[in-house]
Amino acid sequence: MTDNEEYALMADLAKLLKKYGPERFELLATMISSPDFINKFSAVLRTSARVYRTRANPTRVSLVAEILRLRESDSKKYELLISFENKLRTGRILPTLKRMKSFAVTNGLTEIHAKSRSSAIQQLIRSMLSLSADQLEKVVSRAVESSDSSGGLNEWSEIITKKMSRSRT
Amino acid sequence: MKGGVGKSTLTAQLAYEFAILTKWAKKVLVIDLDPQFNVSQYLLGPRRYENDIINVNAPTTWHIFEQHTRTPGQPIPPALDPVSVIYHAVQYTGGSLVDLVPSRLELAFSLRNTSQKEDLLKKFVSAIEPRYDVILIDCPPTESLFTTAAYLTSDYLLVPVKPEYLSAIGLPLLSNSLDEFRSHNNGHAPEVAGIVFNFASDYAPEEIRSKGEVTAVARRFGWYLFENEVPYSRSIAKSAREGQPLRLTSYSRATQVNKLTNVVTELAGRVGI
Numbered sequence: 001m002t003d004n005e006e007y008a009l010m011a012d013l014a015k016l017l018k019k020y021g022p023e024r025f026e027l028l029a030t031m032i033s034s035p036d037f038i039n040k041f042s043a044v045l046r047t048s049a050r051v052y053r054t055r056a057n058p059t060r061v062s063l064v065a066e067i068l069r070l071r072e073s074d075s076k077k078y079e080l081l082i083s084f085e086n087k088l089r090t091g092r093i094l095p096t097l098k099r100m101k102s103f104a105v106t107n108g109l110t111e112i113h114a115k116s117r118s119s120a121i122q123q124l125i126r127s128m129l130s131l132s133a134d135q136l137e138k139v140v141s142r143a144v145e146s147s148d149s150s151g152g153l154n155e156w157s158e159i160i161t162k163k164m165s166r167s168r169t
Numbered sequence: 170m171k172g173g174v175g176k177s178t179l180t181a182q183l184a185y186e187f188a189i190l191t192k193w194a195k196k197v198l199v200i201d202l203d204p205q206f207n208v209s210q211y212l213l214g215p216r217r218y219e220n221d222i223i224n225v226n227a228p229t230t231w232h233i234f235e236q237h238t239r240t241p242g243q244p245i246p247p248a249l250d251p252v253s254v255i256y257h258a259v260q261y262t263g264g265s266l267v268d269l270v271p272s273r274l275e276l277a278f279s280l281r282n283t284s285q286k287e288d289l290l291k292k293f294v295s296a297i298e299p300r301y302d303v304i305l306i307d308c309p310p311t312e313s314l315f316t317t318a319a320y321l322t323s324d325y326l327l328v329p330v331k332p333e334y335l336s337a338i339g340l341p342l343l344s345n346s347l348d349e350f351r352s353h354n355n356g357h358a359p360e361v362a363g364i365v366f367n368f369a370s371d372y373a374p375e376e377i378r379s380k381g382e383v384t385a386v387a388r389r390f391g392w393y394l395f396e397n398e399v400p401y402s403r404s405i406a407k408s409a410r411e412g413q414p415l416r417l418t419s420y421s422r423a424t425q426v427n428k429l430t431n432v433v434t435e436l437a438g439r440v441g442i
Contacts, residue, residue, distance in 0.1 A: 102417035105189065108260045145216045155215035159223060160274065 063126055070129075077133040081125060084140050088121050093143045100124060107139050171339030172310035174331040175367040177207035178405060180307040183327075184212075184267045185259075185414030186433040187303050193442065194265040195302035198255070201272035202230055202290070202319055203309040209271040212258040214412040221256065222271050228254040230272045233293050234279040234286050234314075251296040268301070276315075283314040290318040303442060312346050320350045323359040325440050328392070329367040329399070332379040340364070340386045362439045363393035365432055370401040393439065397431040 017025055031037055070078035087093045094100045097117045103124075104112045110127035114120035128136060180199060187195040201209045209218060221227060228249065236249040259267045279286065294304060306319045320326075328343060330336050351358045364387050366380065387394045404421035411418055416426045436442075 096419055098417065098419050099411075102411075102413050105261060105417065106259045106413070145214075155219075156210065159215055159219050162223075 063122055066129060067125070074133060077131075077136055080133065080136050080140055081128065084128070084143070085121065085125055087144070088124070103143055107142060109139070171331075171336050171342075174329050174336050174339070175399070175405075176310070176329055177201075177203065177211060177307050178409060179327075179329050179365075179367055179399060180208050180305050181211040181409070182399075182405075182415055182429060183433055183436070184303075184305055185416075186430060187437075187442070188259065188261060188265040188267045189414060189416070190430070190433075191263070193302075193437065194261070194263050195442070196264075196266050196268075196300065198268045198270065198297070198301045198304045199258075200230065200270040200290070200294075200304065200306045202276075202306055202315045203272055204274055204277035205309065206272040206274065206276075208307040209269060209273075211409045211412060212267065212269050213256070213271065218271070222273070227256065227271070229276070230254075230270055230290075231276045231279060233270070233289055234276070234318075236289065237285075249293075251293050254293070255297065280313055280315075286314055287317050288321055291322040294322050312342075316346065317350065320347070320359055321354075325362040326359050327362050327436060328364045330364055330383055331368050332366050332376040332383065334375070334379055337379050337383045337386065340383065340390070344390050361390075361392045362436060363395045365395040365436075366398040368401045368405075369398040395432060395435055397428065397435050399432050400425050400428045 067078065067081055070081065084093075088100075094103050097114070097120055100117065100120045101112045104110065104127065109124065112120045112123045112127075114123055128139065131139065184197045184199045187193045188197050199208055199212065201207075209222070213222070222229065232249055232254060236246065239245060254270050256269045256271055257266065258269045290306075298304065306323060308319050309315055326347075328340070330340065347358050347361075364383065366383070369380075370376065384394055402415070402421070402425040404415060404418045404425060408415045408418035408421065415421050415429055
């Protein structure tokens with residue numbers, strides 16, 4: 001350890017000393033010097049790792065596995081799904097839960113019953129897994145179009161004026 | 170017989186409700202008979218309308234009315250395939266759907282020469298009718314070839330009325346229009362399924378007064394007045410922009426959606442859907 005790192009550690013220890021008090025520090029020093037400390041410490045680490053593993057959502061894990069399998073079997077579908085999920089998660093398309101539910105319904109996908117946008121994304125992606133690459137491409141482009149298009153007056157006025165000038169010629 | 174009463178918006182909402190709600194889950198066809206093509210705008214949005222209708226010159230209601238029009242020096246045009254005029258707007262998981270016969274501005278040109286065109290819509294609908302449970306025709310506000318074609322084709326008329334003075338005046342005009350149609354068609358005319366208040370808020374005194382007047386006129390003509398009303402809701406305008414049914418529009422209120430569903434249920438009861 002360099003001098004600088006030692007000073008940084010001392011500064012951190014000073015902060016912790018202030019936070020927990022000198023008595024706890026003395027207790028900790030006694031614990032660390034005990035011979036079976038390492039065993040107890042590694043047991044604590046193992047328990048927390050197990051807790052973390054059980055908290056991971058098994059549905060999400062299997063969904064990821066299914067998507068990853070596509071990388072080998074249908075790379076086009078894989079790329080479409082990954083890019084779609086990325087756009088969903090960054091909120092660039094279907095930015096609200098309601099719009100996601102509506103999108104699923106209007107595109108003949110399984111209805112979404114989710115209370116959060118995050119679970120809705122999983123449900124939406126799962127229901128899109130059964131589509132062929134071509135169907136998927138169409139559905140994805142609809143989502144992108146609906147998000148790009150404001151449905152605003154500018155777009156309609158452009159269509160109408162273009163159309164009228166075409167029909168005059 | 171009056172513009173701005175919400176005919177196109179209500180048509181789109183009815184189509185969505187009949188298709189989405191599992192108690193109906195119907196196959197619905199919407200025919201846009203208005204050259205202003207508002208219901209096409211609602212159901213397709215600008216991108217799909219431009220890409221799938223305009224850019225590819227897809228058949229529209231104009232093609233139904235002009236299918237026999239000949240250009241000098243050109244051969245007789247081939248017969249119009251009725252299915253080619255149908256655009257799939259939305260398809261749902263359970264098999265229900267909303268299809269559209271889109272319109273375009275040029276439909277107005279059909280009014281320049283109206284001879285022998287009145288029954289073309291009826292012939293078109295006869296050909297595709299078995300595919301659908303419900304067919305909704307969105308009419309333009311002014312009486313013309315298109316209203317006559319719609320009368321000839323329809324079993325029922327649903328009359329949305331905005332509870333205000335000028336909208337209410339449209340009712341006697343409708344009565345005249347139906348009488349005239351009857352006199353030219355051996356006494357036959359579509360049945361008025363009812364008058365429904367659209368954009369109602371039950372708030373302003375003018376609105377309450379107009380409702381009273383409309384009720385009196387409806388009674389005089391023997392027309393049914395819907396017990397349920399389509400409420401005024403800012404989300405309805407937004408639903409058109411988003412191209413969504415009211416129930417799926419961002420931040421739409423459940424109470425407003427339920428009121429709309431009540432109107433649809435009442436209509437379904439009236440016409441036996």
